[in-house]
Amino acid sequence: xxxxxxxxxxLMARMAVAVSGGTRLTLLLMDxxxxxxxxxxxxxxxxxxxxxxxxxxxxxxxxxxTVARLGGDEFAVLIPSEARVxxxxxxxxxxxxxxxxxxxxxxxxxxxxxxxxxVSDPERTDRESELLxxxxxxxxxxxxxxxxxxxxxxxxxxxxxxxxxxxxxDLRLAVExxxxxxQYQPIVDAATFEVVAVEALARWWDPxxxxxxxDVFIPIAEMSGLITGLGRHVLLTACAAMRDSKFDLxxxxxxxxxxxxxxxxEVQAILQETGFPPERLELEITESLMLRQPQxxxxxxxxxxxxxxxxxxxxxxxxxxxxxxxxxxHFDRLKIDKAFITAIESERRAQDMLVSITxxxxxxxxxVCAEGIETAEQARIxxxxxxxxxxxxxxxxxxxxxxLLAFSSDTASRVA
Numbered sequence: 323x324x325x326x327x328x329x330x331x332x333l334m335a336r337m338a339v340a341v342s343g344g345t346r347l348t349l350l351l352m353d354x355x356x357x358x359x360x361x362x363x364x365x366x367x368x369x370x371x372x373x374x375x376x377x378x379x380x381x382x383x384x385x386x387x388t389v390a391r392l393g394g395d396e397f398a399v400l401i402p403s404e405a406r407v408x409x410x411x412x413x414x415x416x417x418x419x420x421x422x423x424x425x426x427x428x429x430x431x432x433x434x435x436x437x438x439x440x441v442s443d444p445e446r447t448d449r450e451s452e453l454l455x456x457x458x459x460x461x462x463x464x465x466x467x468x469x470x471x472x473x474x475x476x477x478x479x480x481x482x483x484x485x486x487x488x489x490x491x492d493l494r495l496a497v498e499x500x501x502x503x504x505q506y507q508p509i510v511d512a513a514t515f516e517v518v519a520v521e522a523l524a525r526w527w528d529p530x531x532x533x534x535x536x537d538v539f540i541p542i543a544e545m546s547g548l549i550t551g552l553g554r555h556v557l558l559t560a561c562a563a564m565r566d567s568k569f570d571l572x573x574x575x576x577x578x579x580x581x582x583x584x585x586x587x588e589v590q591a592i593l594q595e596t597g598f599p600p601e602r603l604e605l606e607i608t609e610s611l612m613l614r615q616p617q618x619x620x621x622x623x624x625x626x627x628x629x630x631x632x633x634x635x636x637x638x639x640x641x642x643x644x645x646x647x648x649x650x651x652h653f654d655r656l657k658i659d660k661a662f663i664t665a666i667e668s669e670r671r672a673q674d675m676l677v678s679i680t681x682x683x684x685x686x687x688x689x690v691c692a693e694g695i696e697t698a699e700q701a702r703i704x705x706x707x708x709x710x711x712x713x714x715x716x717x718x719x720x721x722x723x724x725x726l727l728a729f730s731s732d733t734a735s736r737v738a
Contacts, residue, residue, distance in 0.1 A: 324370055325377035325391050333390040333398055337450040346403040347442040350412065351457035352380075355434030355469045357395040358544070362577040368426045372433065375424045383415045398457075409439045413472035420470070434470030436461055441475075459483040490546050492528055493539055497551050502526050504559045505720035508729070509572065509691060509713045512705040519570035519604070521713065522560035523720045524552060544576065553579045554588060561598035563723040572604045572634065580607055581618075586625045593629065600630030606657065608636050620651050627652060634691070638679065648686045656683045660694020660714070666703045673703060680708030 361369035381389045388400040423430035438460025442453045460475040509519040526534045543549040557573050564571045634655040665672040683690045692704040695714030
């Protein structure tokens with residue numbers, strides 16, 4: 323009803339009729355990259371409009387063949403062998419079309435699209451379901467290749483697809499059984515290099531998969547709906563581990579956690595259960611969270627601040643935050659993304675941008691933490707530019723709580 327396209331059942335019926343008549347089919351399966359984030363940020367009404375606009379773009383390029391919406395942000399195109407358009411030509415055209423942002427009211431929202439395609443096998447008795455499975459495998463291969471691209475099905479892809487499914491199932495068990503560990507990265511005072519805070523970071527070691535990097539398992543957790551449970555586990559574990567230390571504790575909130583109606587109750591319950599002082603807890607959110615509903619975000623932040631919890635705006639400069647948002651929402655700290663730190667030793671422009679950001683923060687009564695500090699010169703420039711706190715490998719990599727507490731006692735002397 324939303325897009326006016328056939329649904330999954332209709333698509334499967336058309337596939338069955340075609341293959342029973344001996345028609346060779348090519349099935350394109352595609353998923354919108356970034357849709358879930360956009361839906362969280364801008365709201366479900368905007369998400370519906372995005373789906374309608376995306377459907378229109380695909381349909382305009384595939385006029386003479388079947389276009390269907392399988393559910394969520396997943397679309398399909400069914401190309402019979404006699405069609406004039408080829409799969410690769412259509413894939414290229416669709417990717418090119420999605421280079422242009424989608425307009426939703428005053429916003430321009432840029433979404434990518436990952437496409438996989440497969441050709442029917444007349445020898446298979448389960449031809450429709452197998453064709454759909456193969457296209458799905460190819461689509462996930464496109465996502466694994468960096469998204470916003472297309473891949474054709476090859477039998478070799480089945481192994482990596484089975485691994486991804488197994489990894490998702492194993493991650494689900496690890497979250498349910500509390501087997502995700504938490505490590506802590508030091509955050510230091512910019513003037514003294516003494517550790518004053520730590521950031522809690524999730525780590526996953528699995529008997530089958532070994533050490534799985536966060537940039538692999540966090541996206542899996544987000545796509546599979548595990549991220550809220552994972553975030554709750556990290557917060558509970560970190561508060562318990564750092565309760566008796568002298569350090570502030572920084573913990574990231576995912577979009578799903580932030581907009582969960584139970585967030586305030588859960589944070590309050592964790593603070594009560596662990597006895598962690600709320601004034602030492604700093605929750606970090608990214609800029610994109612604010613765009614969905616600034617007033618709603620403000621209410622959530624204010625509710626948690628009433629408990630004594632502080633808020634930091636993470637990865638500042640990589641999203642869309644403006645001065646109006648900084649004034650409207652009550653933050654305590656800006657965390658400058660490491661992308662702004664990398665070049666400050668060699669580029670005057672990078673230094674000027676850092677000074678500008680810290681000046682803006684001071685005008686808004688915010689402290690500033692610079693991330694990604696790897697050299698003593700970067701630390702010196704960040705201090706001179708107005709940063710209060712520093713974080714990066716210069717001061718220590720993520721480590722377990724026991725090592726962190728022993729390590730932190732002499733950080734200043736080792737860096738100096």
